[in-house]
Amino acid sequence: MSKRISTLMLCLALLPAQAWSAAEMLSADSFRIVGAVISDFGKPQETLLVMDDDDTLTMMPCSDSKDTDKCQYLGGPAWSSWQQTLIGTPSPYRVASSDDELFAIGSALFAVNFMDYTEADLPLVLQKLTTSGMRLLVETARGGGDISATENQLTYLQVNSADPQPLLALIAANTLIMSDGHPSLASPFMPCADSNVRPVSYRQGVMYVAGQNKGAMLQCLLSKADTERPIRNILFIDDTLENVKDVYAAFKNSTQYNVKAIHYTHLQKHKEALTAGPMSAAYQKKENERWQALKTVLGKTMQKPSVQ
DSSP states (O other), X not given: OHHHHHXXXXXXXXXHHHHHOOEEEEEESSTHHHHHHHHHHOOGGGEEEEEXXXXXXXXXXXXXXXXXXXXOOTTSHHHHHHHHHHTTSOOTTOOOSSHHHHHHHHHHHHHTOXXXXXXXXXXXXXXXXXXXXXXXXXXESOOGGGHHHHHHHHHHSEEOSSSOEEHHHHHHHTSXXXXXXXXXXXXXXXXXXXXTSOOBEEETTEEEOTTOOXXXXXXXXXXXXXXXXXXXXXXXXXXXXXXXXXXXXXXXXXXXXXXXXXXXXXXXXXXXXXXXXXXXXXXXXXXXXXXXXXXXXXXXXXXXXXXX
């Protein structure tokens, strides 16, 4: 009997540790859900908010969705996805003949565009979270060639209207610190001991995974982080459902991290409107006009424009 009691006591003692680590998928149409989830975690100092960039943290400017002159898709994820479907077709709206060409055009467009926040109160949300001790990380599908453009975009965006601070500075000051004490790693680098992965970059709290599995890449980065400030909770948020599924799959059996992967749907209808709905034809016509105008200006002013 005493042996059974001892065994039961041991199981009860182990239960919290085993039940602590878990993964869960959620859906949210606003960043405000983040605060509620953090409250569930209970320890912001041990919590990491991992955010996608394009159409999650930032978006191409669209101040009025009913006015095509004030709503830009060119260069954004919805536009890129639409253009992928046009490759190999005779569509007059097609801008590229291959995925590689489209990728190069996308990088060029990043370099000439500033972005807006996806939600007006997002900077306040992020500021409050960092004040509580929570850390931030941007995990973007962009590659290392987009670092300069991305940092310019994140520097353009401000937080704290009373004492403006670039968003990039807020992220870098409240992010994962590596074993050398810096929020960056010499880049590009091989993220894991896996010959099947491509080099990635990590600079000022932004990880550039170059289109690779975000769950696997996040695991690799965490393995290089400073263990003196351990992460126990991870909140991942992304507008692409496949990325959410990848993060969930990567951590669902983890005994180290408690993970909530959130599918961010705030811009879902906005993205769909480019190819479906009553204004899709008008949007597509306008984005083609923007593209043709850009090519014309570059062709007239540059000797060897990268966009032709």
